[in-house]
Amino acid sequence: MNLELQRTDLLPARHYLGGEWCEARDGRRLAVTDPATDQVFAEVPDGGAEDARQAVEAAHAAFASWRQVPAKRRAQILKRWNDLVLAHEDDLGRLISREQGKPLAEGRGEVQYAASYIEWFAEEATRAGGEVIPAPVPGRRMLAVQEPVGVIAAITPWNFPAAMIARKIAPALAAGCTVVCKPAEDTPLTSLALVRLAEQAGVPPGVLNIVTASRERTPEVVDVWLDDPRVRKITFTGSTPVGKHLARRSADTLKKLSLELGGNAPFIVFDDADLPAAVEGLMAAKFRNGGQTCVCPNRVYVQAGVHDRFVALLAERVGALVLGPATDAAAQIGPMINARAVDKIERHVQDALARGARAVVGGHRVRNERCSGPHYFAPTVLVDVRPDMACACEETFGPVAPITRFETEAEVLAEANATPFGLAAYFYSADVKRIWRLADALESGIVGINEGALAAEAAPFGGVKDSGYGREGSVHGLGEYMHWKYLCQGNLA
Numbered sequence: 390m391n392l393e394l395q396r397t398d399l400l401p402a403r404h405y406l407g408g409e410w411c412e413a414r415d416g417r418r419l420a421v422t423d424p425a426t427d428q429v430f431a432e433v434p435d436g437g438a439e440d441a442r443q444a445v446e447a448a449h450a451a452f453a454s455w456r457q458v459p460a461k462r463r464a465q466i467l468k469r470w471n472d473l474v475l476a477h478e479d480d481l482g483r484l485i486s487r488e489q490g491k492p493l494a495e496g497r498g499e500v501q502y503a504a505s506y507i508e509w510f511a512e513e514a515t516r517a518g519g520e521v522i523p524a525p526v527p528g529r530r531m532l533a534v535q536e537p538v539g540v541i542a543a544i545t546p547w548n549f550p551a552a553m554i555a556r557k558i559a560p561a562l563a564a565g566c567t568v569v570c571k572p573a574e575d576t577p578l579t580s581l582a583l584v585r586l587a588e589q590a591g592v593p594p595g596v597l598n599i600v601t602a603s604r605e606r607t608p609e610v611v612d613v614w615l616d617d618p619r620v621r622k623i624t625f626t627g628s629t630p631v632g633k634h635l636a637r638r639s640a641d642t643l644k645k646l647s648l649e650l651g652g653n654a655p656f657i658v659f660d661d662a663d664l665p666a667a668v669e670g671l672m673a674a675k676f677r678n679g680g681q682t683c684v685c686p687n688r689v690y691v692q693a694g695v696h697d698r699f700v701a702l703l704a705e706r707v708g709a710l711v712l713g714p715a716t717d718a719a720a721q722i723g724p725m726i727n728a729r730a731v732d733k734i735e736r737h738v739q740d741a742l743a744r745g746a747r748a749v750v751g752g753h754r755v756r757n758e759r760c761s762g763p764h765y766f767a768p769t770v771l772v773d774v775r776p777d778m779a780c781a782c783e784e785t786f787g788p789v790a791p792i793t794r795f796e797t798e799a800e801v802l803a804e805a806n807a808t809p810f811g812l813a814a815y816f817y818s819a820d821v822k823r824i825w826r827l828a829d830a831l832e833s834g835i836v837g838i839n840e841g842a843l844a845a846e847a848a849p850f851g852g853v854k855d856s857g858y859g860r861e862g863s864v865h866g867l868g869e870y871m872h873w874k875y876l877c878q879g880n881l882a
């Protein structure tokens with residue numbers, strides 16, 4: 390199986406600024422590496438401050454007309470974009486798998502997931518109405534209307550290179566905002582292909598602009614956007630330290646912010662749980678995208694009465710997972726994104742093993758005929774994990790399930806909430822009273838109750854505490870890109 394594209398023009402390998410595909414102003418290029426082999430297979434521009442400025446100029450100029458385009462027309466363009474994305478599911482899936490490393494079935498699945506947000510916000514665009522407010526005095530008419538906030542800067546991660554862009558850009562365009570976007574340096578190609586399809590769908594020049602940049606040059610690009618008062622909102626998915634930096638740096642121009650940051654999700658299995666369902670839920674939640682997902686369980690707590698049985702069932706499933714490159718049709722877990730990622734996973738596992746945890750499955754890097762590159766880590770189950778181990782207090786972002794035995798609900802609830810993060814939490818129980826107690830008490834933006842697969846365009850996605858603020862998807866996702874304006878007409882009596 391190869392990952393070549395049918396439509397090679399989906400690889401423009403250029404910035405898109407003001408409706409033109411162009412090189413970085415100073416001609417610098419950024420190499421794109423295949424995580425399966427660690428070999429460079431493409432290049433894109435390595436943008437800097439000048440490119441970032443040009444992007445804002447274009448987006449600012451286009452805002453005046455885009456905001457006036459009727460919502461129904463914006464919805465039609467988004468629907469066409471959605472149709473084009475779905476029509477190119479195969480090519481886009483290949484591109485995602487090539488630059489991100491996930492198995493092709495997951496790459497294709499991500500294309501559908503991305504399209505679901507575009508379709509959702511195409512439909513929401515036409516429903517962004519306002520309010521007529523009963524006036525407290527005679528002779529007045531009072532209304533509240535919604536307006537697009539202006540130019541949006543979208544800074545997106547590498548783990549879902551299509552879905553995260555779609556989830557930010559589709560609501561922005563639906564609301565009447567214009568966009569400057571900087572995709573992750575590891576996965577710039579999918580975003581350029583999506584922009585190519587948006588152009589084809591009829592998104593006018595300047596409405597959507599994209600600058601690709603290396604890790605070293607990213608601060609230069611983002612600083613321009615942070616300092617420019619015409620950029621009215623930053624939407625970011627990534628680490629908590631970077632999110633806090635963006636929040637601090639946006640203070641001078643008081644930008645609106647949506648921050649989808651790090652997680653440390655607990656996954657709790659009670660004695661009364663349906664164990665096979667809990668194992669399946671953990672497999673889906675933990676091993677999706679090789680564990681490189683903000684919402685994936687990072688700490689697994691299993692009650693003493695079912696601990697050993699659960700570990701045995703899980704070990705059997707994890708031990709059977711096939712590791713390999715996306716070109717291998719049998720692969721279920723791909724390589725990790727880069728050397729930094731696999732080094733961190735190894736550090737977490739070594740730390741746990743050195744401090745008394747045991748690897749029931751995996752626990753090491755893999756390099757063999759099938760997995761010939763340097764970024765593979767064996768799907769791993771650790772037991773006897775304690776809260777002070779690195780894998781329980783930092784986000785591992787890899788295929789490692791660290792298990793801790795617990796005795797009581799009170800003990801596990803305190804432990805689950807004993808983290809600065811609050812993006813996702815999961816638990817399995819058949820006790821309806823316990824279900825509502827925990828649903829209330831877990832400090833988390835998202836809670837999976839007897840369910841491991843939570844992602845859906847119709848649901849509000851986002852966290853609390855150090856996992857950030859703002860919601861993506863759902864009926865609330867559009868409002869993140871709009872503000873309310875109060876209109877009051879007097880002297881009518």
Ligand code: SIN
Nearest residue numbers: 548626682683684844
């Ligand atoms: C993420 O990892 O940030 C997104 C995961 C998802 O959409 O389910």
